[in-house]
Amino acid sequence: MQVGIDQIGFYTPNKYVDMVDLAHARNEDPNKFLIGIGQRKMSVADQTQDAVSMGINATLRYLDQVELAKVGLLIVGTESGVDQSKSASLFIKSALNLPVNVRTFEVKEACFGMTAGIMIARDYVRLHPNHSAIVIGADIARYGVNTGGEVTQGAGSISILIKADPQIMTLNDGHSAYSADINDFWRPNDSPVALVDGKYSKNVYLDFFKHTYTAYQTQTGSKTSDFTALLYHLPFVKMGFKANQLAIEKEDEETKKRLADNFTASACYSKEIGNIYTASLYLSLLSLLENAQLPENAKIGLFSYGSGAMGEFYSGQIVNNYEQALHKTADQTMIARRQKLSIPEYEQIFNRALQVPEDGLELASDEQSGMWYFAGTENHVRQYRQK
The missing domain is CATH 3.40.47.10 (Thiolase/Chalcone synthase)
Structure with missing residues (x-):
């Protein structure tokens, strides 16, 4: 029996900064960013996007092709956790309406977290070949405005379905x-x-x-x-x-x-x-x-x-x-749909996203219809809604 990747889902927020614009604003040669770092753009998450909402949106890319009754495991690897105790995966499981018997938890070891989840999922499916596992990596890389690491920021999520006899790649x-x-x-x-x-x-x-x-x-x-x-x-x-x-x-x-x-x-x-x-x-x-x-x-x-x-x-x-299991057009549309931000707009959105919203304040999303977002807290409980 072979186990591996059967589906891949992807999400990135609907805003970006162009590296040439950022270089000019920071009085740098654009080639330092374009060639020296190798980046052209970076996605920017506003206050309504976090590891949970991005993980939900990435998984929705393929969820209609999953036998939900066979999903036995859901793992989220992130270093952008939303709670010191409760796992991001529980919020995601609820939004996706996964069965109550799904085992679910969050893994943390910097950028290694999703790989750790995939190794756990691989071994789980080998022992339970009639089950599948969802593994999500979701993160917002933040170093701060006008810092040395600013050019290496970004935001997004990848969700992977691990199962026996996969359509994309065996491990x-x-x-x-x-x-x-x-x-x-x-x-x-x-x-x-x-x-x-x-x-x-x-x-x-x-x-x-x-x-x-x-x-x-x-x-x-x-x-x-x-x-x-x-x-x-x-x-x-x-x-x-x-x-x-x-x-x-x-x-x-x-x-x-x-x-x-x-x-x-x-x-x-x-x-x-x-x-x-x-x-x-x-x-x-x-x-x-x-x-x-x-x-x-x-x-x-x-x-x-x-x-x-x-x-x-x-x-x-x-x-x-393997091409038949991909969502190439949707993925490329996801990237192309993003709105370009001016540097002042980016700085304002970035700094606002660092702040914890006042409890009871409802946040509004400018994402497209069907996307999930963080809507703020009620009695300090995080609320997630679909646009």
């Missing part, structure tokens, strides 16, 4: 993991924005990639030339580009071109949306699937990284006719 046996207690990035309980040692974090990311990728090759006997594509967690596109260069530097020209071309395809959506923490690696996967032509049984390598720090490398095989 191979074997993985390599590497962890260490370090302080390259963190967000204290009393801070609405993350703290990061940017240069140190870049070095740790590349070091963890080398550790996990080398260990995976030793464990499985895999060669770089065996892979159709290598995918990366993309806090910003240039970070993954550097890791990919390390992987291909000693390879033949055919392998270099294939992996370079497919990296470019995998980064298309991240360039437009920015950093979405736990879901970034799986946005890379979605981008590859919808922007590249992959051969039958293509082998895909995935490098997951979460600051603090946890890294893992694993792989999967693309299923024949």
Whole structure:
């Protein structure tokens, strides 16, 4: 029995900032952001979007194709949790009307959280082959206006259905993991924005990639030339580009071109949306699937990284006719529908979103009909509504 990814759902908020505009406002050369960082735009979440609402919206992309009675597990990986106790997954389960017997919880380890959820879901389905599992990564990357990390912000969610005999990608046996207690990035309980040692974090990311990728090759006997594509967690596109260069530097020209071309395809959506923490690696996967032509049984390598720090490398095989299970037109429409913000508009929306709304104040959403949003709190209980 093979277990893997059967469906992928995607959501990003309906506003964005252009990196050229941001560069001009910060008195920077636009090429520093466009080339040096590798970003073109970044999605901006207003006060009505959070990890819960984005996770709901991403899952709704495919929920009508799921046998709800067979869903046995719902996991949310996030570092943008809405409560110190109650899981984001319970709000999502309620909105999606999932069965009462679904086991559900939230996972946290920086940007590694969704991968942790997928590994748990994979093992769950292997033991319960008649059940499926929903795994969601949903995050808002915030460093603050006019900070060093500002250009690496973003917002969005990816939702994945894990089941037996999947339509998109099977998950191979074997993985390599590497962890260490370090302080390259963190967000204290009393801070609405993350703290990061940017240069140190870049070095740790590349070091963890080398550790996990080398260990995976030793464990499985895999060669770089065996892979159709290598995918990366993309806090910003240039970070993954550097890791990919390390992987291909000693390879033949055919392998270099294939992996370079497919990296470019995998980064298309991240360039437009920015950093979405736990879901970034799986946005890379979605981008590859919808922007590249992959051969039958293509082998895909995935490098997951979460600051603090946890890294893992694993792989999967693309299923024949995977394209039929994608929602390419809807996904690209989702990106294209966004409203461009001026820099003053972006700064106002960003700073307002850092504030906790007054209890009892009802928030209104400017999203399109059918989308879910955070509507404020009543007696300090979070309220979610559908537009």
